[in-house]
Amino acid sequence: MSKTNIILTGFMGTGKSTLGRLLAVKLGYRFVDTDQLIEAQIGQSIAELFAQQGEAAFRRLEAELVEDLAQKSRLVIATGGGLVLNPDNVTTLARTGLIFCLTALPQEILERISCQQQIRPLLQDPDPLARIKELLEKRGPSYRQFPQISTSGVDLEQLLAELLQRIGLDV
Numbered sequence: 001m002s003k004t005n006i007i008l009t010g011f012m013g014t015g016k017s018t019l020g021r022l023l024a025v026k027l028g029y030r031f032v033d034t035d036q037l038i039e040a041q042i043g044q045s046i047a048e049l050f051a052q053q054g055e056a057a058f059r060r061l062e063a064e065l066v067e068d069l070a071q072k073s074r075l076v077i078a079t080g081g082g083l084v085l086n087p088d089n090v091t092t093l094a095r096t097g098l099i100f101c102l103t104a105l106p107q108e109i110l111e112r113i114s115c116q117q118q119i120r121p122l123l124q125d126p127d128p129l130a131r132i133k134e135l136l137e138k139r140g141p142s143y144r145q146f147p148q149i150s151t152s153g154v155d156l157e158q159l160l161a162e163l164l165q166r167i168g169l170d171v
């Protein structure tokens, strides 16, 4: 399998899906979002799945999906923010493509997700900003293993250009 997939990971609200869609159009690749694929598969929202079966059940579905996606090529994959916390997922995805980690400042993450906070079970907290900072701190070592692309204060066109340059393509 040649390494043709492009995988965008990073914390919630860092723009993985937004940038991933644009990138896919630019490259003529198919765009997939792991959360959306899981929701379609189970016929439930991620929030419902967390509430009814717990986070571990969700993580198992993520790992199964990774195995499935790793059989495919020419994909832009936006991962759920916690998918790369499982090293097996990283090993499998890294065999199929390049992985980049999008980053953003905690305050900006909060602003971006505030209208959709209820769909993110891990941020159901009376103090979401503190929760974001705590999770970022805890997840730092996992996220930092990938090339970082900061999305704070950068517009989408600039981001896309930077990503294409990092991939080694100036489309």
Ligand code: S3P
Pocket (backbone or CB within 6 Å): 010, 011, 012, 013, 035, 046, 079, 080, 081, 082, 083, 119, 120, 121, 122
């Ligand atoms: C999660 C991020 C979410 C979703 C789930 C868990 C996480 O995806 O997979 O709520 O652990 O960071 P987004 O990063 O697309 O919001």
